[in-house]
Each structure stands twice: as C-alpha cells, then as structure tokens.
Amino acid sequence: MFDLIVLIILLALGYGFGRLAEKRHYKSIIARERKYRKLYVIAAKFPPVTLPPPSSTLVTGSVVISVDYFKRFLAALRNLFGGRVKSYESLLDRARREAILRMKQQAAELGADMVFNIKIETASISKGRKQTVGSVEVLAYGTALIPEAAGASSGIR
Amino acid sequence: MLITNLEIVPGKRVVKHLGLVQGSSVRAKHVGRDIMASLKNIFGGELKGYTELLQESREEAMNRMQQQAQSVGANAVLNIRFSTSSVAQGAAELFAYGTAVVLE
Numbered sequence: 364m365f366d367l368i369v370l371i372i373l374l375a376l377g378y379g380f381g382r383l384a385e386k387r388h389y390k391s392i393i394a395r396e397r398k399y400r401k402l403y404v405i406a407a408k409f410p411p412v413t414l415p416p417p418s419s420t421l422v423t424g425s426v427v428i429s430v431d432y433f434k435r436f437l438a439a440l441r442n443l444f445g446g447r448v449k450s451y452e453s454l455l456d457r458a459r460r461e462a463i464l465r466m467k468q469q470a471a472e473l474g475a476d477m478v479f480n481i482k483i484e485t486a487s488i489s490k491g492r493k494q495t496v497g498s499v500e501v502l503a504y505g506t507a508l509i510p511e512a513a514g515a516s517s518g519i520r
Numbered sequence: 521m522l523i524t525n526l527e528i529v530p531g532k533r534v535v536k537h538l539g540l541v542q543g544s545s546v547r548a549k550h551v552g553r554d555i556m557a558s559l560k561n562i563f564g565g566e567l568k569g570y571t572e573l574l575q576e577s578r579e580e581a582m583n584r585m586q587q588q589a590q591s592v593g594a595n596a597v598l599n600i601r602f603s604t605s606s607v608a609q610g611a612a613e614l615f616a617y618g619t620a621v622v623l624e
Contacts, residue, residue, distance in 0.1 A: 373562055381564035388565070408527055416531020421523045421600060423578070427571045429557070431564025461566075480526050486604035486612075498557070498567055500574055500612075502602055506524045 373432045381431025385453065392460050399467040404478045410508060417508040422478060424465030428458045429498035455499060459483060462503040475507035521586055522596035522623065529596065535622045538592045542617040543584030546607060547577040574612065578602065581616040594620035 410417075430438075434450035441448045462483065470478050484502040522529065557567050581602075589597050600618035607613050 377562055377564065380562075384563065384565040410526070410530050419522070419524050419526065419530060421525060423602075425571060425575055425578070427567045427574060429560050429564055429567055432562045434564065435561075482525065482601070484602055484604060486606065498561070498570070500570070500604060502574075502578075502604065504525060504600075504602060506526045508530070 374436060375433075377432030377434065377436075381433055384431070385457070388457055388461075392457065392464065395464050395468075396460070399464065399471060402467050402471055402476065402478065404463065404467065404481050404505065406481050408480050410477075410479050417510050419479075419506050419508050420473065421504060422466050422469045422473070422475070422507045423502060423504040424462045424467070424469060425500060425502040426458055426461045426465065427498055427500045428454060428461070430454050455485070455501075458485075458499055458501040459503070462501040466503045466505060470505075470507040473507055473509055475509045477508045478505040479508060481505035521589065521594075523582070523586070523600060523618070524596070524598055525600045525618075527599050529598065529623060532623045534598075535624050538589075538594050538620040538622065540617060541585050541588040541592070541594070541597060541620045542615065543581040543586070543588060544613060544615040545577045545580040545584065546611055546613045547573060548611040574604070574614065577612070577614045578616065581614045585616050585618065589618075589620040592620055594622055596621050596623045 430450060434454070437450050438448050441450075463481070466478065466481070482504055484504075486500045486502075487498070528534070556569055560567050585597065585600075597618040597620055600616060603615045605613050605615070
C-alpha cells in the first residue's frame, strides 16, 4: 500500500513538473531558433569554392537532458504494446534542437555566418533501472566559417 | 592550432599528412551530482551538472589530441570526430580523433 502511494506521488510530481519544464523549454527553443535563423547550418562537407577564403574554427554544443518519472512510466507501458514512444520522441527532439542552438550561439559569438559539416552525436549516458533510457546526451558540432573581417578582429585564425 | 571538422581548409593547402591523432578522457560524476541527477530523473529537464562535466572532459580529450598533434609537428587537425560511450555505470568516455596535417 505504501509503495503504491509513493508511486502515485512520484507520477504526479513527474507529470506536473515534467509538463511545465517541457512547455517552458519548447518556448525558449522556438524563441532562440527565430533569433538565429539567419545563421545557416549546412551538412555539406565542402564549403563552396566561390566564397572568399574565410577563417574557420570548430564549434560545439551539447546538452544532457532527462525524462520525468511519468513519461518513463508511460514508455514502460508502451513496451508492452509496442508502437511509437512519444514521450521519448519529444525528449530527443528537445535535446537535438537545444544542442544545435548552443552550437549556433557559440558560432554567433565568434561572428560566423555559416556552420558547415554539422554532425550530431547521441549517447545515452546513464541507464536507469532495467536498462531503460534515463537521460541522453546530444552533441552537435561543426565548423564555423568566419568572414575575414570578423575573424581578424576576434583574433582567430 | 587550427581545429576543424571539414576535410579541407578553405583558402589553404595541405602540405603534409601526419596521420591519425586521438585523445580520450574518462570521467565519473561525484556523488552530489548523482543525487541531483536522480532528483531530476523524477522531475525531468536538463542535467546541468552532467552537461558541464561532459563538456569539460571533451575539452580535455581535445587538449590531449592537440598535444599529440603538436608532438608530431602538425599545425592543424582536420576532420575531427567525437564519440561518447558509457563504459560503466556512472562513468563516461569522451573520445576525439582527427587527422594531423601541416598547412602551408
């Protein structure tokens, strides 16, 4: 009986705080995506040769993010029936977009106007009980191309 | 030292290839962070402590890679890749590797 009460309290806490956190996070993601829309992120390996030679540097962005207790419970139920696990889909979506945004932010601070050859790496760093995914780390990295004038002023080769 | 994950450097020519250089670092979190993280596992959200920890250890891996590149006489590392793996409960390995080259 006591266990059941604890479970229900944890589920309620997870549901309440998790929803709040997710809503707030999506709001900030959308706002920042709008802000950095002009900074292009391109998954091509070679920058076009027509560009005047810019200076380049590696930029990275990473985030570790965790699901709440309620969603993990839902996902465990999903394991019984199969199908899309929406609660983890939104977790990974948030993590990727956040990582890309942090990378863009770093690039913008350096005065870059493009980021080339973006790679996204996902790792589940801590596994919870019964090998369920507890939290994921997403790393986004790429090469920021800085136009000559901006690169010279900030001292980067 | 120039570090990039492109295979070429715009506007510069590669004079000499020096082969693969790599750096890695394995870090564990301390108990305080673990407790915070397990709380966050109930509420959900970003684990700031872990983000910082992984960033630090990634920088260390990159530093080691740069040292290796310097010791073979390179002045740039191209085509960098990162990889993360959790080797044990509570510890993660961060690995960075790339091609050391001499640019003109």
